[in-house]
Amino acid sequence: MPETRFIKAINQALNDAMEADPTVFLIGEDIGAAGGSFKATRDLLDRFGPTRVYDSPISEAAITGMAVGAALTGMRPVVEIMFMDFTTLSMDMLVNQAAKARSMFGGQGSVPMVLRTPHGGGLNAGPQHSQCLEAWFAHIPGLKVVCPSNPADAYGLLRAAIDDPDPVIVVENKALYAMKGDLPDTPEQIEIGKARITRPGRDATVVAYGAAVAMAETAAATLAPEGIEVEVIDLRSLQPWDEATVLASLSRTHNLVIAHEAVEAFGVGAEIAARMADVGFDELDGPILRVGAPFAPSPFGKTLEDAYRPNADRIVAALRRTLA
């Protein structure tokens, strides 16, 4: 099984999807000649030509609007928004058009588009280039949201998103782009809405996604020598999310921590915590705790950003608290 980097897995998935389906095309800023700001679309312009790899002007609203329109006519556009922070400009097209079309047209139409965008910090990119806004999209009925944690999942989820008949937001943590991992020779799609237990444990469950999965695994490894066995769930898909797997895990471990890089308040973790406090109430043997960024804009400087971003130590602290 060959090893590849996260960004190469994305590139591979785009390539394979375009080969498999002629309606798939790419649109975004600097994705053609430049190969993308993070090189996700490297060589694709050469391979598929300018009719399938569009370099767009700097206009996220227009890019997204074109994609929605194309999707409604049967194309499968894959949009790249250079930083998730800029999706704020795409919001009207996504929230009011893409998310609503299937319902408003009585199921006679759908928007099979994908919007890829990187979130997260760690690159000292400052408050306008580091945000994790996935909860905004997960809050909108009609949008799906996935967030891979490793190269194989990046490939599998992106392929599934492109084939999905509805709009899917693929959130890629930019700090993971250089991450190495195995990618099978013939990688498979990953079903949207299904989580994966990456590490079994009996004492507590950490639900994480994206970059927080590795933090959770480090936290689990830190506690293992003490005899504390932590189960780690990689959510993979945030909307829909795998409530059954989380509940089953909670029913085994009776303690739950949810970790994500996004701001803790009103985040994905809040939804999971609220659901588990409801359907899993009698399973709880400690408070459900969240680990996320503080309620503040992401700082620029390295020291401050390091303090701002969640890490394995904070997940360990949360685990100790709920297990106390």
Add this chain to the structure above:
Amino acid sequence: MTDLVMPKFGLTMTEGLLSEWHVTPGAAFQAGDLLFTVETEKVANEVEAEADGVLAEILVAAGETVPVGSPVARLAGDVAAAAGPSGAMEMAAAEPATQDAPSARKLMAEHDIAREQVTPTGRDGRVMKEDVLRVIATPLARRIAAQKGVDLQGIAGSGPKGRIKARDVETAPIATSPAPHPAAQTAVTEIIPDAIRLATAQRVSAAKREIPHFYVTHEAELSALSALRAQLNADPAAPRISVTHMLIRALGIALTERPAMNRIWAGDRIVAFGQANIGMVAETPEGLRIPVIRDAGGVSLDEVAAQARELTDRARAGGLRPSDVGDGVIAISNVGMFGVTSLTPIINPPNAMILGVGAERQVFRPDASGAPALRRELTLTLACDHRIIDGADAARFLADLATLLETPLRLLRPARQAA
């Protein structure tokens, strides 16, 4: 929407038993219509509507006891029909705003817990008993405890702030119920108590549980009192005087002369009465009732007798009025007619005392020379609330009472004004 609340009859009333609803939800009523009946201090108070309105929803079912001020029903529209006390003796002092459950207030006082430390869970922010001493346990611990039949109350929690966790329940010893006694099969019937029995049961349980009772006993020699009574009753035109009337009059004088005894404990303060009102336990078809003879120290023996007769008649007919009860510090319970030697009674809250009276009987006592002398004696047992009365005070008071009964002409004189 307006709430109908549990009214307050009398200064010391803290809660009332809503014994009966006279209107049904959805029904319209007019000012003056009977809305519901409240049983307090052994009298039924009928609560009338003060304005026209429609009853939207009943919040407190008949048979439930709720604190004063608690909403008992919701009215449709904006009609103000909350009832006020009718005829209850008005005393000074504004009530504290708190409507916390009395048991919660007591627990907070006992455990020195400030109200701010407690998270109220009751309606309108009232602190309930379980808020004060709540068992803190995780949901899983509760579930396991329920499955194992373990009482969480007895488990020490190992989690933060003493929280009981699953592991604490799992290691707790399982309560083993004693093996059933292989007794002979006895026919047992379960009877649902009626509202009167329930109310009495709750009231006396609370009284015995909450009031630290102590008792002093004294014999009184009644030859002189019997002679005086015979003389008074010899006049066929005069009202008949009973021993109970004379006891009430004697209590009135004793209380007037010792105003420090004419007080009750009201939780966080002491209520002092300006006149001696004496309750008289009466058996009625609705259960025990305690109508109150007013100013037994200030009015004459004949007046005491007249009041007592009137109240007894009303009590037996079930027609006691709110103004016939309450605002006394002591009641008298005379069971002498059944021949019993003495009675050790339970104080009727909010009273501070109750006097149990046994049967008059003939006994030989040694006289000054040691020779047997025939005497007519009565055993008086005074139950006191130790929160407000100490033993020596009670002993002096009861000795005073015995002296008054043994020198009964004093019952015909006005009480001495206390210094």
